[in-house]
Amino acid sequence: QVQLVESGGGVVQPGRSLRLSCAASGFPFSSHGMHWVRQAPGKGLEWVAVIWYDGSNKYYADSVKGRFTISRDNSKNILYLQMNSLRAEDMAVYYCSRWGDNKKMDVWGQGTTVTVSS
Amino acid sequence: DVVMTQTPLSSSVTLGQPASISCRSSQDLVHSDGSTYLSWLQQRPGQPPRLLIYKISDRFSGVPDRFSGSGAGRDFTLKISRVEAEDVGVYYCVQTTQFPHTFGQGTKLEIK
Numbered sequence: 001q002v003q004l005v006e007s008g009g010g011v012v013q014p015g016r017s018l019r020l021s022c023a024a025s026g027f028p029f030s031s032h033g034m035h036w037v038r039q040a041p042g043k044g045l046e047w048v049a050v051i052w053y054d055g056s057n058k059y060y061a062d063s064v065k066g067r068f069t070i071s072r073d074n075s076k077n078i079l080y081l082q083m084n085s086l087r088a089e090d091m092a093v094y095y096c097s098r099w100g101d102n103k104k105m106d107v108w109g110q111g112t113t114v115t116v117s118s
Numbered sequence: 119d120v121v122m123t124q125t126p127l128s129s130s131v132t133l134g135q136p137a138s139i140s141c142r143s144s145q146d147l148v149h150s151d152g153s154t155y156l157s158w159l160q161q162r163p164g165q166p167p168r169l170l171i172y173k174i175s176d177r178f179s180g181v182p183d184r185f186s187g188s189g190a191g192r193d194f195t196l197k198i199s200r201v202e203a204e205d206v207g208v209y210y211c212v213q214t215t216q217f218p219h220t221f222g223q224g225t226k227l228e229i230k
Contacts, residue, residue, distance in 0.1 A: 104172035
């Protein structure tokens, strides 16, 4: 079945880096753009970044621009989020989501938790 | 950036009764292709978000027909015709017409 599985979360000190992964299965990964969306503890959803199906275009939220990089490996069906210079406000559950037709976010992973703490 | 404003932020509804959530955008959400990309998501407690409605009123696969979406331009509504216990959670509107995509604050639905 169609599935997204995030990994790579953990506890990291402020200023350090972390790379998240999202493994896709059950659908043609290389045909779909992909998003990262995050949710701080007890808060709402915040869109983080998007990458086109072939990696040709990327957009970021202002809150992460210049610190986070979205990428993908279509040969491995994996989406990545490289997070540098992490801040306390980056602490959240990070979800990957498929960019379906009609611009809908139609498939979501279970999320991976990032804790930023000294 | 487009600001999405939901009302109410919380709602307590009796089982079997209808519920309605409103979402207003700070800008018109009509895309250059003529479509309006406004979706509704449901997030049950401890679960990831789940797509309910896209393009204002199209119900996603597997979503019960008691969920419906309506609206145009800047004003949108999600309606649940008869609330069931499994509908408890937080509901978000999200615009995917332009980047950055933006979400409403969320509306918490509980059973009275």
